[in-house]
Amino acid sequence: MSSPHVVLDDVTRVHGHDETRVVALDHVSLEIHAGELVAVMGPSGSGKSTLLNVAGGLDAPTSGTVRIGEQTLGALTPRDLAKLRRRRMGFVFQDYNLIPSLTAAENVALPLELDGMRARQARRSARHTLDLMDLMSLSDRYPDQMSGGQQQRVAIARALVGSRRFVLADEPTGALDSHTGEEVLRVLRERCDEGVAGLLVTHEARHAAWADRVVFLRDGRVVDSTGEAGTAEDLLVSGGPR
């Protein structure tokens, strides 16, 4: 197997001091390869969101290292870290965070324009991404003309436009009904099948089940992992599900 795209090595994140000291992540190590979707589950306060923020360079570990591709986040200047986030990572949140006054295509193009790309080129790239994800029919719609599921799919397109190869999703289905949530997971899954590395935080087992691996956190520690999946063919050959 190729070297992992994302590596968290012995990461600890401590908030506060003395009486208010909370160990949000406690010696966590995790690798995500290109083409792999890893789900993180765990009870409230187990460190799921901290893990996502640390992996995405939004928060810095107290100790340990985070590597994305060839770059170690702790060794980057704030400016270079911001550039890495803009160019290599995409974030998807529960509440979509689309700009209401921009169309879907303009929303998807926005990160590229903010990164200095010329508007026309950014729009072309955005349309290409929307096309790849079968979302071209939404390209000229404004957020209030789209359903929640459609907005979230556009948000995933925005997260992956350009050269981004790492998507971090924090409860992306939290505001959606079960069926629409699964449609969104399916889109995320397809992007990972195309080679993107994905980190998904969810409290829903049925949504975590779209991942290749589920990592379970409790009190900031990885207490368990499901390991990698077999193939669907293996399951059928072995006589079907349990």
Added chain:
Amino acid sequence: MSVRLGLMALLAEGESYGARLRAAFEERTGGTWPLNVGQVYTTLERLVRDGLVAQSGQADAEGRIAYRLTDAGRGELAQWWVTPVDRTSTPRDELTIKLALAVTAPGVDVHGVVQGQRTAALRHLRDLTRLKRDALDAVEGRVEGARDAEHGLAWLLVLENLVFAAEAEVRWLDHVESVLARQARTPRPARGPEPATSEHTTGERPVHWEGKIR
């Protein structure tokens, strides 16, 4: 699962013989509840004995005997469709029994039991989801599947049932864990001398269980 009524439902679609019925049953349910041919023929013999199914003519050149549903069989099948499946009798469930015993048995790592089971359930759920994704692709025409849309839909619904069951197991295990965590934080009353009339002899639970199990 009532094999008897399952076979009758298939025979309502037209006469058939044992091996074909077995294949149809397994195809519709995705091989989730495999049947052996012996079981199929034994069931068919009983249905013939009870007048619900009849042989349809003589054996063919390959020795296969076709069966058909009788009017009485159609009546019983019609009744089955409109009668809710009985859920009031609770079947013995190994996991429930295991955890109920684990929380009271000395020296058992209950968290380990919960964790190990949850990992297995999540793995199972992931495997089911992969199968479901393929089934959805087939039903929605994304791939040229061997199954026709109707049979693909039946398989998809069976898979969804298994997904819901696995999901329920994970949720229950999470609940067990949070109840155990709450209980661990609740100070237990100091144990005094055994009361003159033991709670246990009255059938009540020990005091530290009060309010924990409903």
